[in-house]
Amino acid sequence: MNDAILEMRNISKSFPGVQALDGVEFSVRRAEIHCLVGENGAGKSTLMKILSGVHPYGSYEGAIIYEGQEVRFQTIADSEKAGIAIIYQELAQFPELSVYENIFVGHPIAKDGVINWNETINRAQQLLKRVRLDVNPSMPIKHLGVGKRQLIEIAKALSKDVRLLILDEPTAALNDDDSEHLLDLLRELKQQGVTSILISHRLREVVQIADTITVLRDGKTICTLDNGERQVTERDIIRHMVGREIENIYPPRSKAASEETVLDIRDWTVIDPQTGRQILTNINLHVNKGEIVGLAGLMGAGRTELSLSVFGNTPKYKLVSGQISLAGQPIDARHPGDAIAKGLAYVTEDRKRNGLILGQNIRFNLTIAALHKLVDGAVINENKETVEAGELKENMNIRAPSIWQYVRNLSGGNQQKTSVAKWLYAQPRMLILDEPTRGIDVGAKFEIYTLMNRLVEEGMSILMISSELLEVLGMSDRIYVMSEGTITGELPASEASEQKIMALATRTLEDSP
Amino acid sequence: MTDSAEKKNAMTAGTISLRGLVRENVRTYAMYLVLAVLFIVFGIATKGLFLSPRNITDLINQTGYVAVLAIGMTCILIIQHIDLSVGYVAGFLGAVSATLMNRGWSLLAVLPTILVLGVLIGMYQGFLVSRVKVPAFVTTLAGQFIFRGLLLLVTAASGTIIVRDKSFRALANGFIPSIARMGGDGAHLLTLLIGLAGIVLVIVTQIRARRNRRKYLIRDISPAAFAVKLVFLTSLVALITWVLASYQGLPWTAVVIGIVLFGYNFILNKTPLGRNIYAIGGNKEAAELSGIRVERVTFIVFASMSMLAALAGIMFTSRLASATPAAGTGFELDAIASSYIGGVAVSGGVGKVTNTIIGALVIMSLTNGMNLLGVDISFQYIVKGVIFVLAVAFDVISRSK
Numbered sequence: 001m002n003d004a005i006l007e008m009r010n011i012s013k014s015f016p017g018v019q020a021l022d023g024v025e026f027s028v029r030r031a032e033i034h035c036l037v038g039e040n041g042a043g044k045s046t047l048m049k050i051l052s053g054v055h056p057y058g059s060y061e062g063a064i065i066y067e068g069q070e071v072r073f074q075t076i077a078d079s080e081k082a083g084i085a086i087i088y089q090e091l092a093q094f095p096e097l098s099v100y101e102n103i104f105v106g107h108p109i110a111k112d113g114v115i116n117w118n119e120t121i122n123r124a125q126q127l128l129k130r131v132r133l134d135v136n137p138s139m140p141i142k143h144l145g146v147g148k149r150q151l152i153e154i155a156k157a158l159s160k161d162v163r164l165l166i167l168d169e170p171t172a173a174l175n176d177d178d179s180e181h182l183l184d185l186l187r188e189l190k191q192q193g194v195t196s197i198l199i200s201h202r203l204r205e206v207v208q209i210a211d212t213i214t215v216l217r218d219g220k221t222i223c224t225l226d227n228g229e230r231q232v233t234e235r236d237i238i239r240h241m242v243g244r245e246i247e248n249i250y251p252p253r254s255k256a257a258s259e260e261t262v263l264d265i266r267d268w269t270v271i272d273p274q275t276g277r278q279i280l281t282n283i284n285l286h287v288n289k290g291e292i293v294g295l296a297g298l299m300g301a302g303r304t305e306l307s308l309s310v311f312g313n314t315p316k317y318k319l320v321s322g323q324i325s326l327a328g329q330p331i332d333a334r335h336p337g338d339a340i341a342k343g344l345a346y347v348t349e350d351r352k353r354n355g356l357i358l359g360q361n362i363r364f365n366l367t368i369a370a371l372h373k374l375v376d377g378a379v380i381n382e383n384k385e386t387v388e389a390g391e392l393k394e395n396m397n398i399r400a401p402s403i404w405q406y407v408r409n410l411s412g413g414n415q416q417k418t419s420v421a422k423w424l425y426a427q428p429r430m431l432i433l434d435e436p437t438r439g440i441d442v443g444a445k446f447e448i449y450t451l452m453n454r455l456v457e458e459g460m461s462i463l464m465i466s467s468e469l470l471e472v473l474g475m476s477d478r479i480y481v482m483s484e485g486t487i488t489g490e491l492p493a494s495e496a497s498e499q500k501i502m503a504l505a506t507r508t509l510e511d512s513p
Numbered sequence: 514m515t516d517s518a519e520k521k522n523a524m525t526a527g528t529i530s531l532r533g534l535v536r537e538n539v540r541t542y543a544m545y546l547v548l549a550v551l552f553i554v555f556g557i558a559t560k561g562l563f564l565s566p567r568n569i570t571d572l573i574n575q576t577g578y579v580a581v582l583a584i585g586m587t588c589i590l591i592i593q594h595i596d597l598s599v600g601y602v603a604g605f606l607g608a609v610s611a612t613l614m615n616r617g618w619s620l621l622a623v624l625p626t627i628l629v630l631g632v633l634i635g636m637y638q639g640f641l642v643s644r645v646k647v648p649a650f651v652t653t654l655a656g657q658f659i660f661r662g663l664l665l666l667v668t669a670a671s672g673t674i675i676v677r678d679k680s681f682r683a684l685a686n687g688f689i690p691s692i693a694r695m696g697g698d699g700a701h702l703l704t705l706l707i708g709l710a711g712i713v714l715v716i717v718t719q720i721r722a723r724r725n726r727r728k729y730l731i732r733d734i735s736p737a738a739f740a741v742k743l744v745f746l747t748s749l750v751a752l753i754t755w756v757l758a759s760y761q762g763l764p765w766t767a768v769v770i771g772i773v774l775f776g777y778n779f780i781l782n783k784t785p786l787g788r789n790i791y792a793i794g795g796n797k798e799a800a801e802l803s804g805i806r807v808e809r810v811t812f813i814v815f816a817s818m819s820m821l822a823a824l825a826g827i828m829f830t831s832r833l834a835s836a837t838p839a840a841g842t843g844f845e846l847d848a849i850a851s852s853y854i855g856g857v858a859v860s861g862g863v864g865k866v867t868n869t870i871i872g873a874l875v876i877m878s879l880t881n882g883m884n885l886l887g888v889d890i891s892f893q894y895i896v897k898g899v900i901f902v903l904a905v906a907f908d909v910i911s912r913s914k
């Protein structure tokens with residue numbers, strides 16, 4: 001193993017109440033793509049934070065050997081100096097600033113304290129070419145999608161002469177095209193000698209791209225698999241990750257949906273009051289009792305806008321025409337509170353931005369949408385709250401030492417489970433799930449799917465927005481496809497296929513009938 | 514590292530050691546420490562004058578209006594807003610109360626009238642902030658001008674308005690009635706009784722809370738740490754009681770602070786409104802999408818702030834027994850500083866009114882102590898500003914860890 005660029009030896013790290021890493025061994029060869037996989041909370045992000053100096057030397061046990069020498073990073077700046085760059089799932093970017101400013105923020109090209117903008121833009125252009133991104137460097141990045149921003153983040157890393165690139169779930173928020181592009185770029189960088197460590201829950205892409213795969217479970221290294229000939233299968237990884245076989249990741253459902261309509265959306269047309277642009281056109285959609293309906297489409301097709309406008313987020317959306325009814329009752333939600341009172345719940349796609357209150361504990365987050373269930377007189381019954389939150393945490397298998405853990409400190413997947421659990425506590429009739437399995441591991445996905453089945457069997461209805469075609473196909477009774485703010489097709493599950501959905505998802509207004 | 518091993522042990526034993534307790538609450542303890550240091554330093558520098566029962570009573574009376582303002586300000590800061598108008602709202606409504614008293618109104622009529630006026634002012638500002646979405650900074654900066662103008666108008670005719678009514682003056686200068694004096698001229702009996710009741714209350718609630726934590730398997734402090742905490746709290750109450758009782762007893766100001774503190778602490782911790790306030794401060798978008806009426810809660814918080822400003826106005830006017838054209842100047846800074854020193858997060862979402870009171874005591878001890886030492890007002894401003902900034906910087910640093 002003398003061509004190893006990195007060796008992490010016997011790494012242990014604990015947080016109050018949590019042993020996040022327990023004697024992890026992790027070794028990466030030069031110029032390979034090394035995938036790090038494991039269940040939510042297995043310790044992947046923590047390991048990478050140790051490597052990049054976020055958790056400084058002294059806060060963990062064990063040794064890091066990088067380029068043949070032991071390193072003791074105190075800050076991110078130290079690891080950057082050594083040629084290590086980490087790209088987080090939550091991009092730390094400045095939306096109002098331009099592409100080139102974002103690339104060179106923190107290490108401007110300057111002489112005598114004066115920034116050389118021409119040179120900056122020149123260099124930015126070269127870097128953009130290197131990541132194969134065709135955008136105007138002067139454009140503010142807020143106009144760019146997540147996929148492109150991800151590439152800009154990589155360009156930023158390249159501008160610092162990176163030798164070891166760490167990507168923590170970079171593709172979780174990307175659609176298939178953008179992911180493919182990103183992975184191609186990693187292969188290219190590999191040719192140029194850049195080593196990459198990739199954390200991902202998308203096992204399909206892991207087996208395609210990885211040269212080596214390391215599996216973590218409960219803070220320990222389970223195994224390191226050589227994938228030089230692409231010989232590892234998804235099933236192998238899953239077995240190591242969860243410690244047992246999962247036969248069918250989409251569990252079968254025992255009960256069929258009824259014919260009774262629960263959610264009925266008619267002629268829904270919405271404009272954005274700020275720009276006056278029409279964002280949703282004439283949407284007709286219904287969900288029956290006990291049914292899971294998939295809503296497929298590319299990023300930006302208007303699926304989130306549809307849910308938010310239905311959910312009563314009125315200041316952001318202006319309704320031009322349309323009505324909704326829930327279980328036969330018309331609802332006119334002017335505020336999410338109205339929609340919730342009628343039995344609607346919406347699990348947002350971005351749990352950190354608008355799903356969870358990160359600075360509060362699990363209990364606070366679980367009950368905040370349904371405090372009325374806990375009120376005796378005018379007072380919250382905290383004992384009842386503690387008991388019920390505790391049960392819900394167990395039921396949903398949220399991994400944390402207790403309900404008093406701050407949500408900020410949970411791993412990504414456990415945060416996601418918390419944001420779903422919060423809505424289950426409100427006992428809605430109709431649940432809208434926006435990308436419910438983004439960033440969560442196979443085991444947890446399976447749990448969420450099983451839960452969805454249980455809920456619809458008990459009579460709830462689910463509208464599931466998802467960019468993962470396999471998930472839409474695997475879970476839905478019926479599928480709607482959206483493109484450019486309108487519904488371009490409806491397919492029963494039996495007739496749907498990846499090709500048909502993609503065809504509908506890329507259809508534009510002009511060529512729809 | 515032994516550090517992590519120790520933490521693991523603390524977990525499996527289900528308790529937090531004394532050291533762990535200190536480590537997890539650095540922020541809170543630092544504040545107590547600062548207060549203690551101030552008391553000691555001023556105590557020595559004034560040769561004990563600062564710590565005399567008479568001065569401690571004075572300190573409480575001086576803290577009254579700031580404490581009341583700071584409690585409201587804490588709520589405002591938790592939801593990530595600010596209210597710069599409180600000083601002149603207090604000044605203006607204080608002057609109105611003085612005028613009404615001098616017109617022969619009774620205190621029982623003036624008190625609710627002024628509070629209602631305060632609520633109305635708060636509703637106006639709350640409407641602008643929550644509904645029209647004028648930034649709170651702008652709304653209340655404008656308020657500063659408006660209410661300063663109104664204060665000058667009210668006091669224009671006579672300049673300083675002196676109030677002679679005894680009951681009005683007693684509000685911020687008087688003491689609860691004494692049933693008897695122990696041994697003739699000795700300690701104030703009712704105060705002692707209240708202090709005793711306070712000690713019993715502390716012990717009972719602490720033990721009940723601890724039993725509850727046990728029942729729900731909440732991580733708890735070790736028996737030794739708990740004992741230390743109990744002894745500390747009870748002796749603190751006993752000490753304060755003794756000091757007050759050996760002078761003239763419990764001041765009405767303390768009673769008013771107690772009621773306001775209890776009410777706001779209750780609302781923030783036990784009611785849905787309180788939860789919603791913390792939720793909005795923590796993540797406004799998530800709160801909105803959880804069905805919380807952010808506009809309504811913001812409106813209520815602003816209305817309550819100006820109500821407390823009205824109360825503070827009455828207390829300040831009562832304290833001076835007069836309303837002056839300069840009343841209220843700079844109160845907002847004392848209130849904001851108290852909240853931040855008391856541990857409200859600069860980014861909102863976190864804060865406790867009980868700690869805010871300690872923050873207010875820190876600020877007013879500085880004022881009181883420096884006054885006793887005859888420190889020039891210019892230096893007083895500088896010292897307070899420095900302490901304020903240090904507190905916030907300390908907070909930001911300790912939170913980013």
Ligand SMILES: Nc1ncnc2c1ncn2[C@@H]1O[C@H](COP(=O)(O)OP(=O)(O)OP(=O)(O)O)[C@@H](O)[C@H]1O
Pocket residue numbers: 015016018019020038039040041042043044045046047399400409410411412413414439440441
């Ligand atoms: N700052 C922290 N304080 C307390 N506990 C933490 C902290 N950071 C992480 N943890 C805990 O450490 C464990 C490992 O977390 P980590 O984020 O590394 O998991 P992960 O493998 O990246 O999971 P995911 O796939 O869900 O992102 C989890 O149990 C998590 O709750």
Ligand SMILES: [Mg+2]
Pocket residue numbers: 044045046168411412
């Ligand atoms: Mg992670």
